Every structure is written in C-alpha cells, then in structure tokens.
Amino acid sequence: MRGVTVKRFFIGIDLGGTSMKIGLVSDQGKVIRETEKPTLKEEGADGVIDRMVSHARNLAKEACVPWQEIQGVGVGLPGFLDIPGGVVKYMTNLGWTDIPIRDRLQSAWQVPVKIDNDANVAALGEVWSGAGNGEKNAICITLGTGVGGGIIAEGELLHGAKGFAGEIGHIQVEPEGALCNCGQTGCLETVSSATGMVRLVHHAVSVGEKTCLAPYVRDGSLSTRHIFAEAKRGDAVARKTVDQAVHALAQVMATLSVVLNPSLFIIGGGVSQAGESLLNPLRKKYQCLAQKNARQDVRIVLAQLGNRAGFIGAAGLLAHIQK
CATH class of the missing domain: 3.30.420.40 (ATPase, nucleotide binding domain)
Structure with missing residues (x-):
C-alpha cells in the first residue's frame, strides 16, 4: 500500500571470548531488544554456535517478532577471518581454526548471514547510528x-x-x-x-x-x-x-x-x-x-555506542546492503 513504511528487522551478534552480545535492530539502526549471554568457550565451536542460534531465535521471540520477519543476521568476530568465504581461519581467544561459521549459521537460521571483524563492525555501528552520523x-x-x-x-x-x-x-x-x-x-x-x-x-x-x-x-x-x-x-x-x-x-x-x-x-x-x-x-x-x-x-x-557498537554494526552488515 502506498505511503506505508514496512519496518525491517535484523539481528546483530558481537561474539567475544567471555560473552556474546545480541541485539534485534531495525533498518534505521534502532535497538529493539538486546541481551548478553556467556560464550562458554569450553563447549567448543559446536556448542557456542548452537547457543548463538538458540539465543538469537529467543531474542526475536521475546520481542514478538516472528523469525520469518528477520531479514538477516550479522556476526562480529575477533581473529583472522576469510570474510568472503564466511570462515573463521583462526581465533586465538576461543581456539577456533577453520570453522565455516557463516554456512552453519545460515543453514540453522535459513536467513542471510554475514560475518566481519569485530573492530570493523564496531566502526560500522558508530558510523551508522552513533558518533559517525552517516x-x-x-x-x-x-x-x-x-x-x-x-x-x-x-x-x-x-x-x-x-x-x-x-x-x-x-x-x-x-x-x-x-x-x-x-x-x-x-x-x-x-x-x-x-x-x-x-x-x-x-x-x-x-x-x-x-x-x-x-x-x-x-x-x-x-x-x-x-x-x-x-x-x-x-x-x-x-x-x-x-x-x-x-x-x-x-x-x-x-x-x-x-x-x-x-x-x-x-x-x-x-x-x-x-x-x-x-x-x-x-x-x-x-x-x-x-x-x-x-x-x-x-x-x-x-564514540557514543559503548559495547552496543559491535552488535549494532553487525546488524548493519545486512541492513547496509539491503538499502
């Protein structure tokens, strides 16, 4: 219908050595809901990825946003990444090597997934909806x-x-x-x-x-x-x-x-x-x-966003390319 603005939702995840910060973010960079969960790196890559999948779904559910309305998920990660291939080549603080994280998350969520370096997504977050102001x-x-x-x-x-x-x-x-x-x-x-x-x-x-x-x-x-x-x-x-x-x-x-x-x-x-x-x-x-x-x-x-910059920027990886 003409004149009606349809709000689009994205999920951003900032994965660290001790915690994962997850946010449901609108296409305007507004945080709808957020949470922080322990990474529990001792569970290994399989355990951490499984928990990312469930925590993201739960966050959308808590915000009363059907998963079908999630346009995509962005993930900020520390370490050396093959960004085009969606692979964690090496991540020191979690001990991961050659983990095809994008494909695994995409398969579990059935939505587009993008990964990037944690410093990059923090920068994107600040420029998108923080101190950078576009x-x-x-x-x-x-x-x-x-x-x-x-x-x-x-x-x-x-x-x-x-x-x-x-x-x-x-x-x-x-x-x-x-x-x-x-x-x-x-x-x-x-x-x-x-x-x-x-x-x-x-x-x-x-x-x-x-x-x-x-x-x-x-x-x-x-x-x-x-x-x-x-x-x-x-x-x-x-x-x-x-x-x-x-x-x-x-x-x-x-x-x-x-x-x-x-x-x-x-x-x-x-x-x-x-x-x-x-x-x-x-x-x-x-x-x-x-x-x-x-x-x-x-x-x-x-900077203005503090520790929210990572997950906001991660969501922006998808929101940015869909504008």
Whole structure:
C-alpha cells in the first residue's frame, strides 16, 4: 500500500571470548531488544554456535517478532577471518581454526548471514547510528588492551586484499621501541593502548623516576584512569606518558589522513573514557602533525555506542546492503 513504511528487522551478534552480545535492530539502526549471554568457550565451536542460534531465535521471540520477519543476521568476530568465504581461519581467544561459521549459521537460521571483524563492525555501528552520523569517510580507533581500527571509505568497510585493513595498532611508531605481541617492535599498540601506557609508567618507576603513580605500580592496580588523573594534577611521569601516547596516536592519524582522507576520526575503547583530557591534546597534536589539506575540516570525536557498537554494526552488515 502506498505511503506505508514496512519496518525491517535484523539481528546483530558481537561474539567475544567471555560473552556474546545480541541485539534485534531495525533498518534505521534502532535497538529493539538486546541481551548478553556467556560464550562458554569450553563447549567448543559446536556448542557456542548452537547457543548463538538458540539465543538469537529467543531474542526475536521475546520481542514478538516472528523469525520469518528477520531479514538477516550479522556476526562480529575477533581473529583472522576469510570474510568472503564466511570462515573463521583462526581465533586465538576461543581456539577456533577453520570453522565455516557463516554456512552453519545460515543453514540453522535459513536467513542471510554475514560475518566481519569485530573492530570493523564496531566502526560500522558508530558510523551508522552513533558518533559517525552517516559519514561516508571515517576511521574508528579503539584504545583498549590493544589498539583496533575500522575504516569506512566512500560508505563501505575497507578490508584490503587479505582482510587486514584497519590493523592500526600495528603501525610502527618507535622502530627501537618495545616488543609487540605481533612480533614487531614499537607498534602503536605498545604506546597508546591502555597496556602500553601502563607499561610506560612501569618503566619510569623501574628506572627511579619519582611519581605519585608508584603505589599503583607496586600493588598492580595501575590503570589509565590513574594516569590521566595524575597528569591533570601535574605529575611529571603521568604527563610524559599521556604526551607520548597522544603523540604516537596523532602521528598515525596524520599518516592515515594523507592516505585515506577521512572527514572524521571516532575514538573509542577504555582509554577514551578520559574524555576531553585525551581529546584536547590529541586534536592539538593532530593539527600540528597532519598535512594542511588532509586535516582540513577533520573532526575528532568520542564514540557514543559503548559495547552496543559491535552488535549494532553487525546488524548493519545486512541492513547496509539491503538499502
């Protein structure tokens, strides 16, 4: 009937090592219903996949949406993926190898299924219905235990030849720096992640530098919250640590600007909880380091969706292609 808008529903799943977040999402990016369930990785791939299937169906049922009205399911996954083939090649935190997850889920649900990297779907979520507000060229950087990234170019997720596009945390910023988990030295992750910032303070204390952060180092409770708080109070080690992390991040963002020319950087993850204490120096340093034309009109903002970004973006994998 003319003039009647038919709402379409999608399910998004953000699978992690400890929990799976599942959301029923409209074609406008609105969350209708959501849930979080334990992953129970000890059940192996078969058990986890079976539980994903049942939890998704139950969520739709709880929302009084018949399964026939679900247009598709998107799944965000950590690890190395064959995205076109729908296969988890290797997932460290769950111990999966060569799992054809898309075909198995598609067979169980009888709806289209798409998979993608968890950082990519978080970026898509923010651009679709969060801080990105529909931007066509944006880069989402997640500062947590590591540094993740997702790139939206001309409205599309950028994957690259082997699916590694967006591994921003492994851009080298200090050739003689600390060893990264990837085997390379001086990656951005070793300086600007929460782990990297804590490491810098530990090193400063170990060589005898005086800091109010020393008690947190000794009892093992040091976090970036402590570092930013003491930096604000003028602690020299804390300020140096924040400066180093911000400089490295701005350096990488300046490089990305001349390569990809984004209009927006979205900063998320635990470190971003520092808010303007992070954004203010980051914006200033970026303006100093980025090429004039590439930095023009570029905005740097905080992510808005929190831990909902993953499942919203996963649903967006299907909603996006059906527009």
